[in-house]
Amino acid sequence: MSVTPLRIFMTGVGGQGTLTATTLLAKAALLRGLPVTSGEIHGMAQRGGVVESTLLIGLKSPKIGPGEADVLMGFEPLETLRALIYLKPGGAVFSSTESTPPLSVSTGQATCPGLVDVEGRVAEVAGITGWYPCQSLGLQAGAAQAGNIALLGAVAASGVLPFGPDAVAEAITANMKPKIAAINLKALELGVEAAKA
């Protein structure tokens, strides 16, 4: 099957559900019959460190090198900025606006760039950008962790993926317990609406 290759790099903070979101997106792609590979880095990353994952359509390598990602999804703005090196210049960036500062920042021993600076820096190199208050959207849907799914909704609604939010919704329904699925479907919808707003 000939498919236009697409590489998505995802980044977030341990415990945010970055890997859950990655797997869900991979399942959505598989539901649409697309050749999909995803990759993730575990281990030390889980103790509050950075969690990075990848999703590739039409390609086999689970790893994305600098300048190779068509799409960058950041579940935390500082991590979006840190991962910008992976974005192909002119690529698409979708990110949460809501920060989870590292311990050094939250305890006042270091500073971290503000959202305006992050958005400015991203705008310099990205062709498409989308910024969403993901945790708030998640909370609105019923759980802060569902914020990731809101970001998936926004990305799927933007048209950069070879499938729409309907495929993500199907993957949620097929893979989650009804109660949790309901929250995530709501978050997905909020993300889709946010992207259209």
Added chain:
Amino acid sequence: MSNPLIAGKAGETHLLLGNEAIVRGAVEAGVQFVSCYPGTPSSEVPDTFFRLSPEADYYFEYSTNEKVALEASAGAALGGARALCTMKHVGVNVAADPLMTLSYTGVPGALVLLSADDPGCHSSQNEQDNRYFARLGGLPVFEPASAQECKDMTRTAMALSDELDGPVLLRTTTRVNHLRGPVTLADAEKAPAPAGFQKDPSKYVPIPAFARPMHLRLLERMQRAMELAETSEYNTVTGSGTVGVVASGISRAYLSDALTLSGLGDKVKVLELGFTYPLPEQLVLSFMKGLTKVLVVEELEPLLENDLRVLVQTTGLDIEIFGKNTLPRYGEFTVGMVEDALRSVLGEAPAVRPVNPPEEGLPMRPPNLCAGCPHRASYLTTRKVFGDEAIYSSDIGCYTLGILPPLKSADLLVCMGSSISAGSGLSKATGQTVVAFLGDSTFFHSGMTGLANAVYNQHDILVVILDNKTTAMTGHQPHPGVEKSIMGDNESRVIIEDVVRGLGVTEIRKVNPLNQKKFTAAVEELKAKSGVRVLIAEEPCPLFARRAYGKKPQVTAYVTPEYDMSEGVMERVACPAFYQDDDCRLAVNELLCAGCMLCVQQSDNIKSKKKGDK
């Protein structure tokens, strides 16, 4: 609901993690015995076997270390069972002793050893290339590059071991263990019950007189393995031209993508090796016919490259071999690196690949001991009593994170269990004060032998066993000392204190480190003594306690207005639940606070309250 890894039918397609696909491959091969010691990136293999064991037919165990795990699987396979043994790459060092001789004795059943290597050191102390072990011991090797191959090759490796009556190595790398992809299932085989051990000392007892013919039989077995590799479905030739590329393992994925994205696919001839050792020499020679240049794409060591160089030299071919002169001998590859190596061999300029400059000066986000982690309390107190002069001999587990300031409780580390033995040697040679820290699982893995050695050789060392009642770092696996696992109570518990006493230690204290007063007193008391002293710092990992004990934090710490920032609790304790509020004052995030009350014991101005109270 039955899990597709156990109950799945032929033709079903599921999105699986590489490690889950290995489980399914073993199930399809009719695996009967599984043993392991967990370790990233291998851990999801045993953890999945463990989780699914109630609905499956195989026997599963977490063994105390990799040597024990391999010996247990070896025993099963010697009795005719189909066995799988799993570990991370450095675990194979621990298991190397049985491994080197198992290939001599062979196994009448089947035995597959999974070695999960870690190029790039994502979660390991080194990036050793375990394909060397296959050459050292004489084991055929499979190296998958996709989730589908993880399943298929595990199954094939088991069948090959069965056919050859020798152990087979399934070698993965982090990216393969932790990729996800669609896997189409086949039906699971039902293996016949193990035939039982058939006595034949000439085959199974390698005394020198028997070992010599065993070595000859091993060489014959490897010759047969090579013949099978010649026609293996995992070794394929595609494309045409005078420039060839040979790739193995995950490098095959990088190569495939590089060819897809660069448009160079019609300029090269490709040999993909999945059954990588012994090298199928006839296949390689027929592939090299008409080639002038060959690029070998393999991460880490130049093993295939050197094999090819030998082949070219012995057959007198005029072919230029490229490998580690074009691609690095360390770390992981990327698609871009492989594409550029290919272009350089083809005589083309490297691709122009604009990259955004890295963002400078961003605050790092290192992994950290969790809020409520009892190790923080152990480190804080021990350092308070012993200060900067003592040498802190660390070990492998979550507690290695004590390396970070302000705790700075890891000065040296070699490998699992080294805290006691390396610490003993250091103290003997230099007279320096040494405190060793190791976890409960590590104690059972290889701390016990070091402790017996310290007692016997009269070393001077304080050993702090950080007993958090689980193997926390790798995902809360049980070990002999645990009270509980996610599957329920441990009915055959081995008590650490009894073991320590049994090994001859007389100065033993067991204290909960979250009780700072008692813990400090114990550390001070043991500091005043000499010889081998053991302090067992006992308190469950809070993440595990939540899962296995159903223990949820009821209380939270809060900072009163009387707290003075000069008290320095924030800097000294560095709990992830701390933050500075808008007035630059210390505050506690109630959602993150695990209620350990360590900070409350550091200042009269930090107090506790019920969660949710104003």
